[in-house]
Amino acid sequence: MGARDEWDVLFKRDDLTVSEIRKASREPLKPGEVRLAVERFGLTANNATYARFGDDSVIAFWRAFPGPQGYGRVPIWGFARVEESSHPDIAEGSRYFGYMPMSTHHVVAAEPMARGFIDTTAQRDFLHPWYRTYELVGEPEPLDDRWALLHPVYPAAFNLADFLERQAALGARSVLITSASSKVAIGLVEEMAARQIPLQTVGLTADRHTAFVQSLDLYDTVAPYGALPSLTVAEPTVFVDLTGDPSRRIAVCERFKSELCQTVLVGFTHSTATVLPPPGLAGPEPQVFFTPAIEMETIAEEGADSYYTRYAKSERRFVEYTQSWLDVRGGRGPEAIIDSFRSLLAGEQPPDASRVLRP
Template structure:
């Protein structure tokens, strides 16, 4: 039996007074992608409802975006300051900031057990959010700031594996595009797998060395070649994983599971040729990367990469701008229904500017 689709609703509640040390963030805009489908699908089992408490039986869906401080009872957080981080699909959010270099972490008790990645808010005062940018550019910046951190971490991780080539499924996904862009600059060959409908977009984005469709497993490479390829599955589709392993099993160094654009499930095939598919937890590897290359190098590389990715997105993608709570609900419903057009960037502004 298929799982019951979640019931989406718009609700309101009175604003609570701020306690000493708290800050109210007004949400400016956030991105909706397949990640949000994963948050909803795995909300209970993976703890995605934890960051933003809701009444019993409900969940506030997390999304990545920009917010501005509209009210502050914290001595070091000024009204008007902008930040980027994990936000609820809501008009506002109360946090308990603990100031750290480059921003703050939310020290609210209900977020204590979350990984730092989901608690940190990065200062965006000089670059991002509204900040005087045209609406389209500001919305594309939400995409770059949301997607590229994971892409950067994954690309570095693949590099440490010693891969000469990387095969990525769901090649049209924003994260996969970011990974391929970074791997290209590392000098690592990339091959993208996608649906027939998305082939032209994926090739046109210009970050893959080669592209094939899911129904052409021979396109992923020569099974008799050297053992130098890493497979990154972003679909979590057992048929896709099996097809790649049966084609390249003997030359796969590693097989990595990340994301779930074809449904967000956690299953993997049983016995397969080649290495056992292994999940990769980005926040954990992000901490390792920052320690390995240093905070300054990480911050510089991230900022440069985000700007490059923003430029690529501006050339190849279009913004679907939704405004208001009802529009947010409708946009999420569409994301939950299945894959969206790869060239569309869905950004929600929960209230008019």
């Protein structure tokens, strides 16, 4: 397709190996709407989660950006510029970061708010406001590809660090983290080190990722999943699961049922993940850590200015730190987007490399 064509990348909802590129129609804007031209976006495990759980009764991500019968547009996070505006308070040419489909363009009904605007389109009312908020950002800077990848996932790491800081104050002595090679996990332990949170960090990861995680020199202990039966931890310990895999959750909780003081379910990095926790997990009652809600609660308690100041300082440090280990690879056009997403779904993306795509 030509550079000026407008298109959507579509994936078959019940078979993600099937995809299409379809020309998109341009409808006139209604009052209050803005048309965003997608600039760039990152691909992480989050995007695979959105597609795999797209029809789940709890999450239903396919509803956000519907496509033709049987198809959907995978949600992504990235930078976009206002190409056309029918809202008097949102200027054409202004630049935002937010939640969009795999498309060249995205139209939203915008309502200005502090730090940007919120999408009030009825189709997306079911989404938490966190997903409907577009942050006003400046002009491109050299680290923007890394921001595109990390800005959607770092809030989980930062808010988990707040949680673990409180657990350390209550007497916890260690934290056991699955999917230790994931960006959320790495961001978490890096933030813990920066804050000097007095918890021993134990990372569990796949055999093929063990050497990489060890090379980061962030965790006190790194072990493959197969070493779980012989692994020891300093108790009381907090279990932070990022895999979403029922068998992993059951195995860890059973192994350390006497040592655990908290079980926190956060992510879905594994293709075998399920939305709801498996019933009857040993140890403490698991809590689902839904980052958007946790972050909003923290802002309400602490105040927006204080929270965002803390957050921005930590996130910038982490983004800069990733230059030492994360290889950001580019791509342009719908074919590159499809190929990159298929590679992500197949588990072919190594933990030290990620893709940032441009339409």
